[in-house]
Amino acid sequence: MGLQLLWSFGLACLDVYALRRKRDLQNPVLVSLFVVGDLQVTAMLSLAAACSSAGVIVLYARDLDLCRVQIHLPCRQFEISIILAFITWVLIAISSHVMFWILASF
Helix, strand or coil: CHHHHHHHHHHHHHHHHHHHHCCCCCCHHHHHHHHHHHHHHHHHHHHHHHHHHHHHHHHHHHHCCHHHHCCCCCHHHHHHHHHHHHHHHHHHHHHHHHHHHHHHCC
16 A cells, blocks of 8 residues: 555646646556556555455454454454455546546547
């Protein structure tokens, strides 16, 4: 998720630069870079992070039964954060799909 943070921050800086200089970012090479970055960097890596986090909470809650034995573990909060991670992945996948269709429109 740290790589996604860097990718998103870089895109935000590029957007601010384009807005200040009144430049158009819609050339095919740049949009194809955005599509590959959105699909590979953000969508795939956030899905991997959400799935691995879900695997860890399944191990803790169901297999080892640590959530019932160790009551100080915030298992409910872990589960909510994993649900939010999957919702984030769905939104990122939609964004990647839209970027792909923007690329196809050139």
